[in-house]
Amino acid sequence: MEYTWDFTVIVDAFPVLLRGLLVTVELWVLAFAIGLSLGFAVSLGRISGRPWVNAPAIGYVEIFRNTPVLVQLIWFYYAFPIVLGQQLSPFTAAALGLTLNTSAYCAEIFRGGIVSIARGQWEGAKAIGMTRAMTMRRVILPQVMKRMLPAFTNRGIELAKVTSLASLLAVNEIMYQGRLLSSTYYRPLEILTVVALVYFVLIYPGSYLSARLERRLAARD
């Protein structure tokens, strides 16, 4: 099989790919930041003793964790607008799906971290008049952040990768641009190779830093 690689098309295609990269990063940062905060809120529901708070939180988490991300994105693009009575832009639908999906996973990470702290510490804090919120902020989270860091980094890395699924909703992120350019230039192999490289450059520093951090934290304990 003979194939002559020709990377010269990349010179023309690169600016468009970069614009796509920008959208990818936007999607990633948005979904991760909001997903983390929302996930924290959901985890509070998850650990609540009140069934009417607890049960919906469990349902939420399980639905997002037990259905494919792609199905979720498509659902938010096609089905959700019908429920809502208003059309969503592809970007909004993808961002929404990715954010909620991320929040469900983050909720489980937060929950695991929070319940790993002995109940006695809640009691110690309560006995000196600290509210639950104060205890969370000053006693619980500072201890579990370190423990949860690897899990959150993995989530971040995973999310960076699944943003590529947004291309199927025609969100003009880098994967979508790659596919368009492939059919424009008839050079899919070169273009997708470069797309893969761009993802790698985007994601690898995060994995590298987190692995180092994890080793450092492990050494300290």
Added chain:
Amino acid sequence: MDETVIRIRNLHKRFGDLHVVKGVDLEVKRGERIAIIGASGSGKSTILRCLNFMEMPSEGTIELDGKLLGTEGRANGGRAGRIYSEAELCALRTRVGMVFQQFNLFPHMTVLENVMEGLITVKRTSKDAARSRATEQLTKVGLLDKLDAYPGKLSGGQQQRVAIARALAMEPEVLLFDEPTSSLDPELVGEVLRVIHALAEEGRTMLLVTHELGFAYHFADRVVFIADGVVHETGTADEVLKHPKRERTQAFLARFTERAF
């Protein structure tokens, strides 16, 4: 010595179907030292924990300094009862301090930070003032040389003394101790009891749940014997521990072979 600090009326506590505290009435006078004794599972801890609302009473009222806590309302399940706001309970807990069997210190904070925490977050004291007050309390419990140590590096006795300093720093009117020496190695019990004894000398109002009857005898103005979630017998240390009137109290005391009083 006649002023009532805490008045409990008809206190009940249920955990689901389990009725643990079954109508306790108790008055605590300012400066009074009360030892609460009784068999395991009789409800001693639960009664104590209701006093600073670590557990929510199922029924009954608690007055602090003559003021009835909570407001009338409908509790869970629609029954009439008292409802308490988080703000009220947090404020109350700074006035009624508690020391636990398991110390419950914050492992990521130094000894000094543990004691400063409540002052800074709850009382909103400035850092400098909090540091000096915390240092003062830690000096009192004999831990001035451990300010920067982490709890994990301390002995159980030292940890418990930090926990006492942490409670004291809030300047509570009443101190509750739930078996403060039960999880300690025997050789560390003395140092904690000495600290509690010194607090008693200061005239603090204290309630102590304990199995150390010898200590209870010397410590308490009044001993309360709990059986099956009610006050079965109460009186001076002499009356209850040396000359118990009721059979059940006698039977309980008979189980302690070496009496140190």
